[in-house]
Amino acid sequence: MGWLPIEALSGAAVASPGAVAVAAVVLAPSPSAERTRVLEALASCGGNQSRAAMKLGVSRKVLIAHLDAYGVARPRKPARK
Numbered sequence: 001m002g003w004l005p006i007e008a009l010s011g012a013a014v015a016s017p018g019a020v021a022v023a024a025v026v027l028a029p030s031p032s033a034e035r036t037r038v039l040e041a042l043a044s045c046g047g048n049q050s051r052a053a054m055k056l057g058v059s060r061k062v063l064i065a066h067l068d069a070y071g072v073a074r075p076r077k078p079a080r081k
Contacts, residue, residue, distance in 0.1 A: 035070045038063070047075030 038056065045051035053063040067074055 034066075035072070038066060038070070039072065042075065049075065
């Protein structure tokens with residue numbers, strides 16, 4: 001899908017906008033790598049979708065769309081009693 005920012009995938013900042021296009025071609029991750037990265041971000045944020053999205057550099061809405069595309073159930077808060 002290629003929707004995660006280069007920084008989120010590689011952990012390194014890209015020097016210039018021109019380098020982004022080159023880096024995107026070289027670092028184009030497989031869908032399974034992106035899915036793994038999303039699941040790791042969710043786990044490290046305790047299932048908090050807003051924090052995981054921020055960590056990945058995308059909006060919460062984009063994160064949710066991709067969770068749906070990957071067939072991953074969205075984490076929910078436990079029901080209050």
